[in-house]
Amino acid sequence: MRYVNLPGTDWNVSAVAMGCWALAGDQTWGPQDEAESIATIHAALDAGINFFDTAELYGAGLAEEVLGKALRGQREKVFFASKFNWENARYDKVISACEASLRRLRTDVIDLYQIHWANWDVPFEETWSALEELKRQGKIRAIGVCNFGVQDLTAILRLGKPVTNQLPYGLLFRAIEYDILPLCRAKNIGVLCYSPLTIGLLTGKYRTPDEVPPGRARTRHFSSTRPLTRHGEPGCEAETFAAIHQIEEVAKQLGVTVVRLALAWLLAQPGVTSVINGMRRPHQARENAAAADLALPTEVVEQLRRITDPVKEKLGPNPDMWEGSARSRFR
């Protein structure tokens, strides 16, 4: 495993982090067995992963509980990142959300506590001062944001500096390259890439858009005629699957899996700190952790960029994977 410095801290976190959303077993992911989740967390730890990302949102606290249970007695070996819900942005709610997460995680400090989505009804000053207070009390060690576009990041930077911005980024979703990634790089804010496999699309599992279960076919890649979408856009199913098939060819030629190739491509992008990859089975943790040590030749990095340019162009600069431009939760 390769370890990277989390900007603004002296911590060395694994370049591949384990994302715990799927442990919730919700509408997107379908049922998840707790014993399998715990085995996956242990496999991740054994493979050198020391960075675990979760949120109170995932299964209404369930993912945090499972993580806390699995890592009981091993707390000093890992970095916990968690997030509070959009509706908990008021001062008192941030404090109580954090205290509830601490209990579920069975710890007395969360290493990185993140704003999950910006809540524009609450002044950032109020939310930020609650986060500063949690830091002062020793309940969190660092503050991060997620899903902050240029306008929100610029506003928060007037109050203080988040160490990270967690953003959707992967070969099939490159909207952050237009402007928020360059700003994070310029300000030395770590970029944590979420849904690096586009919710499992980049795994070789699905040959056509119709094979993708409705809970996953909600992103802007899919036509708004799919039952659970809410973006109201035409999507880009043809471009997405043409790119997937070409990426699979490249993986075959290199003798690596699509998953490892997709994660290694991301880790080769300037400004990227860690990839937050969802894992729900022990074999996935073992395979995906190995991507951190796969160095891709520059020509391959460029080739993959060219292959996915049509998807990037069709989806445009809105970094919201699920909402169309008119209702984007990024600004």
Ligand SMILES: NC(=O)c1ccc[n+]([C@@H]2O[C@H](COP(=O)([O-])OP(=O)(O)OC[C@H]3O[C@@H](n4cnc5c(N)ncnc54)[C@H](OP(=O)(O)O)[C@@H]3O)[C@@H](O)[C@H]2O)c1
């Ligand atoms: N801040 C935010 O707003 C935000 C939003 C979304 C996600 N996140 C974070 O980012 C994390 C990762 O994103 P994600 O879970 O959406 O998706 P992802 O990493 O793009 O995809 C993960 C899924 O792909 C499948 N998979 C993973 N490795 C595989 C392998 N080796 N072979 C075959 N299939 C494999 C698994 O599902 P199956 O086995 O079921 O196919 C897994 O759950 C989340 O867990 C969460 O921590 C944050």
